[in-house]
Amino acid sequence: MLPAVITALMLLSFTHGENPAVQVILTNKGLQYGKHVGAGWIQDKLASVTFPDISGKIRISIFGNLDYTLTGVTITKCDFPEPSVEFYQDATGFKTSMSGLCVALTGGWMTHFGLIHCSGSFNLAVFSVDVTSVVELGRDADGHLSVTSVSCDAQVGDVDLQLYGGTSWIFQPVLGYFKGPIRDEIKGRICPNVEEIIVRLESHLQAMNVSFDVDHDLTLDLPLTGLPVINSSSLNLGLKGEFYSIKTHAEPPFEAQPFTVPKQPGYMLSVGLSEFTLNSASYGYYSAGLLQALINDSMIPPGSHIHLNTSSMGPFIPQLPDMFPGLLMNLQVYAREVPLFSFQPGAVKLGLLGAVKAFAIQANGTQTPLFKLNVDSAFSGKVWTADGKLKGSMAMNNLTLTLASSEVGTFKTDAIGGLARMASTVLVAKLNEKLGKGVDLPRMKHAELVNTVLAVEEGFIAISSDAQVLQTDGHFN
Numbered sequence: 001m002l003p004a005v006i007t008a009l010m011l012l013s014f015t016h017g018e019n020p021a022v023q024v025i026l027t028n029k030g031l032q033y034g035k036h037v038g039a040g041w042i043q044d045k046l047a048s049v050t051f052p053d054i055s056g057k058i059r060i061s062i063f064g065n066l067d068y069t070l071t072g073v074t075i076t077k078c079d080f081p082e083p084s085v086e087f088y089q090d091a092t093g094f095k096t097s098m099s100g101l102c103v104a105l106t107g108g109w110m111t112h113f114g115l116i117h118c119s120g121s122f123n124l125a126v127f128s129v130d131v132t133s134v135v136e137l138g139r140d141a142d143g144h145l146s147v148t149s150v151s152c153d154a155q156v157g158d159v160d161l162q163l164y165g166g167t168s169w170i171f172q173p174v175l176g177y178f179k180g181p182i183r184d185e186i187k188g189r190i191c192p193n194v195e196e197i198i199v200r201l202e203s204h205l206q207a208m209n210v211s212f213d214v215d216h217d218l219t220l221d222l223p224l225t226g227l228p229v230i231n232s233s234s235l236n237l238g239l240k241g242e243f244y245s246i247k248t249h250a251e252p253p254f255e256a257q258p259f260t261v262p263k264q265p266g267y268m269l270s271v272g273l274s275e276f277t278l279n280s281a282s283y284g285y286y287s288a289g290l291l292q293a294l295i296n297d298s299m300i301p302p303g304s305h306i307h308l309n310t311s312s313m314g315p316f317i318p319q320l321p322d323m324f325p326g327l328l329m330n331l332q333v334y335a336r337e338v339p340l341f342s343f344q345p346g347a348v349k350l351g352l353l354g355a356v357k358a359f360a361i362q363a364n365g366t367q368t369p370l371f372k373l374n375v376d377s378a379f380s381g382k383v384w385t386a387d388g389k390l391k392g393s394m395a396m397n398n399l400t401l402t403l404a405s406s407e408v409g410t411f412k413t414d415a416i417g418g419l420a421r422m423a424s425t426v427l428v429a430k431l432n433e434k435l436g437k438g439v440d441l442p443r444m445k446h447a448e449l450v451n452t453v454l455a456v457e458e459g460f461i462a463i464s465s466d467a468q469v470l471q472t473d474g475h476f477n
Helices: 003-010 028-048 168-174 176-207 275-287 414-437
Strands: 022-027 054-060 064-079 084-088 093-113 116-139 145-164 211-213 218-221 234-239 242-245 269-274 292-296 329-335 340-344 347-361 367-386 389-406 447-457 460-469
Touching (some): 022 028, 028 460, 054 176, 064 116, 116 176, 145 176, 242 275, 269 275, 275 340, 340 447, 367 414, 389 414
Antiparallel strands (some): 022 234, 022 269, 054 064, 064 093, 093 116, 269 460, 292 329, 340 347, 347 367, 367 389, 447 460
């Protein structure tokens, strides 16, 4: 029964800051799907379940005290009603109920009375088993999701026992004495077993990572920022969602802002991604000094009409060939400030304040500074989902070049600006070709996203989706 809840939890990918930058919402539709999958998994596994021995002692007037053991207990048939699972606000968790479970079991029996030992086989039917369990969700000091048992109640309606072999005929008239103790023994084991499952789930949750290295330069922190929020129709998990530079681990000079993901009860899952998350990645690269590049002439296609040397730059900076004749050049390109993304309804915008420093390479390898250009650009783009992929497109809205400093005198930047815009147009076209092909939507451990929709809102991206458990992964340990 409880694995139905476990299944729903496993459909989430988990996760300090006051405002979460990522929100994950499980709706009632998702919870019920998880319950259904979990119930099917339990039904499939029941055939291979074995039980520990059931032992006890009963007082029978004609025999005295009789010790008994039921061993090798296995299920031969099970009427397993699908449990009910609901969000439970009183405990900030889940309430799971199952009613009317009936099980047929078989195994071996042994009795011990004084020096007399008897054994044989048995058939046992257990009727009308009802179980109700309440679990509470929380957050530990490290930001892991935690789960604890709040209450458990189990009832067993009746049992029917038939003994075969040995001296079973002796006990046929007194089988009624066995039913009560066996029923009580079964009832007494149900809730401890349920709570053991919850303890195992808690151990699994505590072992999950809440920080991931995404490459050699960035790590992503995804601890819970606060307690889970539960109402009658959904579970909301707020995650930190912040990238850090592995080299500096510096906090960005901005904070995550609050946002509210629109309710989408028609989907199983919703995820809200704040612009803070992308901007923290941008700051991570910037703070580590990675948003820079050195361009030299070897990187220019051989067939190009323009090369990185003082002669080719003559039409743009007339005095340059006279001052530094026949020298190769290097360009140091870098971001002057942190590039920042902005999410606006229907669009993603990016502002990039960059600079280019030019150097002439002397015969002895010394680099002589020539000039510095500030390059300010603005881009806008769109993102969407199609064919199970995340796709996008972008356009350059503006590119402005200004002369920041010069060791070769003043010159106009119009011509160089035109050249830069032409080069940017080619680069954007190549990038859009890749963006149009898209990337596969992320897979969860045992499921894939289906029927996914994406909307860019003010300050965040909202993704809503259903999930489908993969047949090849249809097992949960």
